[in-house]
Amino acid sequence: MRSRSPAAARAVLLWSILPLALAGCGGDTAPEEAARPVLVTRPMSSTHTANAFAGEVRAREESPLSFRVGGKLVERKVDVGAHVRQGDVLAVLDPGDLQAQARAAQAQLIAAEAELGRARADQARFGKLAKDQLVSRSTVDAQNAAAEAAQGQVNAARANLEVARNQAAYSQLRAPRDGVIATRNAEAGQVVAAGQTVFSLAADGVREVAFALPEGMVAGIKAGQPVQVESWSQPDKRWNGRIREIAPAADPASRTYAARVTVDAPAGALELGQSARVYLAGQRNGDIAVPLAALQRAGGRSAVYVVDAKSSTVKLVPIQTGPYGEDRVPVKNGLAADAWIVAAGGHLLRDGQKVVPVDRDNRPVAVAAASTAR
Structure with missing residues (x-):
């Protein structure tokens, strides 16, 4: 019996495998998608939120010399x-020119004093002659006037000398x-x-922090408002302070308002020119706040993914937010205070997707059913 060629053997093998392959592709169900781990958190109190502004440590008194x-x-x-x-x-x-002017004023004073001496001598001599009725009264009056004029010249020369000496000292x-x-x-x-x-x-003494307020916030901030100040070199320390002043007009270039904060910090804690952060308490537009990383967009509105405890799925819930803070934003309505929200990575999720809630240490979180949204 003649043996098959290699090509014929490969053809037989292909036809024997093809039915098995077609049988495997004919299934009615797809493999179930694995649940995605997500970092979850609960909303925090909005009293913990704050607006932070970069500032610079300055002296209370700064004098141009x-x-x-x-x-x-x-x-x-x-x-x-x-x-x-x-x-x-x-x-x-x-000082050359100024010293020369002082010497000139000194010479003028000497000349004026000499003229005063001559006028005083003439005044005395004509006074004696007037007693003997050897000169007229008008001549005596003229000599008296000349003596007074000479005294005035001396006074003026002395003042000029004082000014010249002051200018030399300047x-x-x-x-x-x-x-x-x-x-x-x-x-x-x-x-x-x-x-x-x-x-x-x-000048030595009180140190302040200078920073700039944006136009959109200046109306809600007043002088005397309490703040907290944190130095970049000491991020673990915060000092209490108060806004001392706010510029009445905006800077024409940056359109921001210059502000100053007095800081209750110990002497030497803040050095001139250091960078600092000024924290203003967040406005209470709502009782809760969510991380900025949790925000998504849904139909032109802000939204967050909320975990459904019963189905272990996420739902995109629209919310109304207040003014944005440094890393959180207050929520006015649309979210329950005890809801579990996806804190990060929401852009990788879709509505109704299965998830596994975990904390920041990657440990599973037991999600309880939330109350009705606010």
Whole structure:
């Protein structure tokens, strides 16, 4: 008997397998989809929510320092960050012209005093002659007037000398109080005008946090409102504070309102220029709040996935939210306070999908039936 060729053997094998394959494809039921693990949480009280704003530690008193006279800056004695004491010399102008003016005023005073001496002598001499009726009364009056005029010239020359000496002293810029040099706006060799800012001094004492409020929130925030302040360098510590002032007009570039917060922090806890966060208490538009990561969109509205305890499925529930906080948003209505919601990953779910609720440690959560939505 002649043996089959390899091609004929492969054909026989294919026809024997094909019925089995068709039988396997003819089933009526698909494999059931496995339940998806989801991180769940319950809404928290909205009193725990807060709006946070980035700020900068500043001094309560910040003074721009400038010379009271103009001139060429010949020496700068301090730099940014230097701590200075009241009366310390910070910068020096070329005093040459000012000292020359003082010498000129001194010479004018000497000349005026000499003229006064001559006028006084003439006044005394003509007074004696008037007693002997050797000169007229009008001549005596003229000498008296000349003496008074000479006295006035001396007074004016003395005042001019005092001004010139003061201006010569103004060639040295001194610290008005203890503090830290915050900014520097001029260098040696530069010609500065009277009143032009050379340094900015942050006075020692009370420290504040400066931050900006958006237009949409400024109407609901008032001076004196309590806040909490957290330093970026000490994230585990918060200090109580109060809003001291809010600018009456918005910044034309950022459209935000500058605000200042006084902080009840111990001395040395906050350093100038440090970054800080200002926490404002969230507005109580609702009694509960949900994480921002839990929010979804349904028909143009905010929504969250709520776990159904009976069917172990999720349902997309529309909610009405209040002003957004840093990481949570208050819920006005649409959600029960004891509901279990999907805290993250909702974009991977669909309505009615089977889930397995777990906590942040990946442990199963026993979900109880929630009460009626608010």
